[in-house]
Amino acid sequence: MGIKNLMKLIQASAPAAVKEITLKELLGRKVAIDASMTIYSFLVAVRSSSDGAPSANLTNEAGEVTSHLQGIFSRTIRLMEHGVRPVYVFDGKPPTLKSGELAKRKEAKEKAKIDLEAAQARIAAAGEDDAEAAKEAVAEAEKLAKRTVHMQGSHQEEAKHLLRLMGVPVVEAPCEAEAQCAALAKAGVVWAAATEDMDTLCFGTPRLLRRLTFSEARKLPVWEISLPKLLADLGLSMDQFVDVCILCGCDYLEPLKGIGPVKALERVRKHGDLAAVIEALREEGKVPVPEGYPIDEALRLFHEADITDPETLRGDIKWTAPDEAGLVEYLVDQKGFNADRVRNAIERLKKARAKGGQKRMDSFFTMGAKAKAAPAAKKGAAKPKSAAAKPARRTSASVKAGAAAAAAAAAAAASSAGTASPVAAEPSGAVVAAPSTGPASPAATPAEGPAGRSAPEAAATPAPVFFAASRPKPAASKRSSEDMDSAETSKAKRAK
DNA sequence: CTCGTCC
DNA sequence: TCGTCTGGCTCAAGACGAG
């Protein structure tokens, strides 16, 4: 899943697009979560071992798997206790161009299954005689079992049922959940998409949250990746960014031998767009490009992804009171959960709902902007990717001097643009080069904050910092909606 | 903090 | 020679609380 090595590329060439944030900063935020990935990770991780045997998922007495329910239940409550308002987005039908990728995964899974059976046979054969061999076989079976984890439709349906009982909104995407998450974020229906899948950036989410898992500060901080900032620092338009990602290797298209992230970026900067890059590669003849290499279709999947118009979902995305009796009946009676724990959790959930429901100060601004933007939203049918889009600026130096210089140049250019006006930092409104269904208009993307906010920060740093793990806090800058986010209530009071 | 439990 | 890509390898992918 995702774009190969994209995170590395970002860390090398646009590190400032990634910000470490705490859960506190997500208070009151609506966040779209890819449900399938979440469920899958719970199925893999939530296991329990019993005396010597390889670990297995949690189950009720009837043998039905409950790991995903346990995981979703506790994580959702935990998030809501921090004031996060999660929306779970479920996959629909996968696009046909993905079938190659899916077939590959299926094959790998079947192989793992065969290996697993072999390992299990070895466990049995080793018996008590050879404790050493048995232990080894168990360890191997353990790993293989995780590789054979297969998510079933029933798991998804059960998760939906649980979430609905909890009063947490569920969205059923027509196709890929990632695309729907991005559309929701782009339209401002949610504040960000939370997923590990970097594809979501290609689908145009203005904000991507990674590592929104885990409890409190116990582990790693959450990463917020800003798309406008990323584009500015890379010096790419949205279209060009997608081009780079496709060249790096995505689920839809085999990557080209000899082209990695560095060359992908270099090439797109040099030639302007994907079609031109491919053409040049064919002419040069050094990198083999397959005959019917379907770049147009891959482009279409990203630019015109099959999604439900976020505006039609806006009204349904609500956090309602949990159905307490329903939850007890489902989790305790049907799935064998501990009654006390469930009741306790429900109490926490009810309290948590109140916390997340508090209106953020900036919601006022957001709504104002949206109201104005709405009429303008209906744009004409999507242009077939304007190849005419000028290659933003091609520094010939960057090709020569490598990523470091390129990043420096890009960062400098971006920050100077950014300080002039927060809006200008959003490159050409490319972020909202919406798919045909996309209702988003530039102004409807609320609080394109990160670009505006971190631009001054970058300007204040004379030399480019490549692994800026700990950057100084940005000084409070101009008042805009995003400043309210970080400054919270104290700022709000002063503003009064 | 580690380790065992959740179902 | 250096930078970049590749292929093989490994590991870990949850949340919680009792002690």
Add this chain to the structure above:
DNA sequence: TGAGCCGGACGAC
């Protein structure tokens, strides 16, 4: 499955 690490291949300079 992805992400980090590493020895080796290969092309650019």
